[in-house]
Amino acid sequence: MTAHPAQYEDTVEQINSACQRLFDTWCESRSVIPLGYLLHCWPLPNGGPVSVRRLADGLRELSRAHPGALGGSAWPIFCELTLCIDEILLYPGIRLHKAAYD
Template sequence: MTDHPADHEEAVEQVNDVCLRLFDTWCESRSVIPLGYLMHCWPLRDSGPASVRRLADALRELSRSHPGALGGSTWPIFCELASCIDEVLLYPGIRRLPVVRD
């Protein structure tokens, strides 16, 4: 991810897309507890880091309190979401210097 605002917006949109997949999966399986955690913080209020951090905190608490809710087909989606969240939070517009090679 670069420091361009469009890249940030695309990363946040990817977070939203993966959240929607989790939402659909948990609705189909009637998994009420994980749905409650997700719906507590999603849809995101905005694309700022505070909203994404709130989502990360809620999902971290879900994984600690109800690890059984993340089994089966949900686990790969959950891991993908964690990776997307990391991208948004770890690189929220930091200007990176180009790599110079000899």
């Protein structure tokens, strides 16, 4: 749980870092379909729950429609990303600069 605003910021940074690694992985392997899903919802316009929810929804749809895209080296990154997303979405009351993230 993100108990402090600095932890919230760190979690958003972890999300962006994981997305960047997925982007790099899928670019290297020329995996166009997962890249399309990722780029539909990332980069995040802000670190608020609405943006993070959109990312979660996009990745969920990717996992349903193209489960093979999340195998190999993408799998541990996807797992890390899922944990960070859950941390923000399960505890949405803990935010900093509320107006900046809405």
